[in-house]
Amino acid sequence: MPTAEAPAASFGQGESEPYARALLTGTGTLTLRPESGHDPDEPVTFDVRNWCEDASTAELSLLQSLRGPVLDVGCGPGRLLAAARTLGLAALGIDTSAGAVGLARDRGARALEQSIFAPVPQSGHWQSVILLDGNIGIGGNVGALLGRCRQLIALTGTLLVEVEADEHIDTAYSAVLEDQHGNRSEAFAWARTGTAGLVSRAQAGGWSVTAIRRFQGRVFCSLSPRPGPVRSIP
Numbered sequence: 001m002p003t004a005e006a007p008a009a010s011f012g013q014g015e016s017e018p019y020a021r022a023l024l025t026g027t028g029t030l031t032l033r034p035e036s037g038h039d040p041d042e043p044v045t046f047d048v049r050n051w052c053e054d055a056s057t058a059e060l061s062l063l064q065s066l067r068g069p070v071l072d073v074g075c076g077p078g079r080l081l082a083a084a085r086t087l088g089l090a091a092l093g094i095d096t097s098a099g100a101v102g103l104a105r106d107r108g109a110r111a112l113e114q115s116i117f118a119p120v121p122q123s124g125h126w127q128s129v130i131l132l133d134g135n136i137g138i139g140g141n142v143g144a145l146l147g148r149c150r151q152l153i154a155l156t157g158t159l160l161v162e163v164e165a166d167e168h169i170d171t172a173y174s175a176v177l178e179d180q181h182g183n184r185s186e187a188f189a190w191a192r193t194g195t196a197g198l199v200s201r202a203q204a205g206g207w208s209v210t211a212i213r214r215f216q217g218r219v220f221c222s223l224s225p226r227p228g229p230v231r232s233i234p
């Protein structure tokens, strides 16, 4: 399975800062594409409003099934943190984007501007960890990200992961983000996977897959940690 080389930059940051620009207006589109024009991976286009608006009904119902405290990995502008709060769940967001963390805090959420791979408070005590809306791609190595979440979650906890609707997608590459005006980011490591790639790495990495749910064309997997040493599978 391909594993991306690891550029140091983070999602949509650097060069013309398309992610920070998009968050300022909360509108427009951002396209994620391989840095190399020869890479066969298809571009993915995001509607920025989806990250800036309130959580959807489907997302609310997923959050309702979780126990707090909740760690939102790559929380973006904090719509899931705000929804967790309305449900009475204690929640913390982690995000490398200063703009995203600022917007999350404006919503009254608790969020830290840092990488998920840096030290996180209450490590090993999070009852729920969420990786939604493509965030399984963070770091460009699904096995390593699952391994990091395994360090952070409580043994009785649940990891909720959104995967690609096409179960056979399984790819990692050096990506760039570009807005509709041609503002491009630096290259950063990203990954995309469907249920097949997620399930095989989860099982090899000390997780049990307890549920796979499909809502409105989106696919969500629930994982429980198995007792034992934490392993990171590429």
Ligand SMILES: C[S@@+](CC[C@H](N)C(=O)[O-])C[C@H]1O[C@@H](n2cnc3c(N)ncnc32)[C@H](O)[C@@H]1O
Pocket: 010, 011, 050, 051, 052, 073, 074, 075, 076, 077, 078, 079, 080, 094, 095, 096, 097, 100, 114, 115, 116, 117, 132, 133, 134, 135, 138, 139
């Ligand atoms: C696709 S956006 C998802 C936004 C949010 N989850 C939502 O559904 O509204 C990806 C987010 O992951 C963040 N991110 C990327 N790399 C990260 C890292 N290593 N640690 C924490 N957050 C990261 C980005 O800054 C960005 O806000």
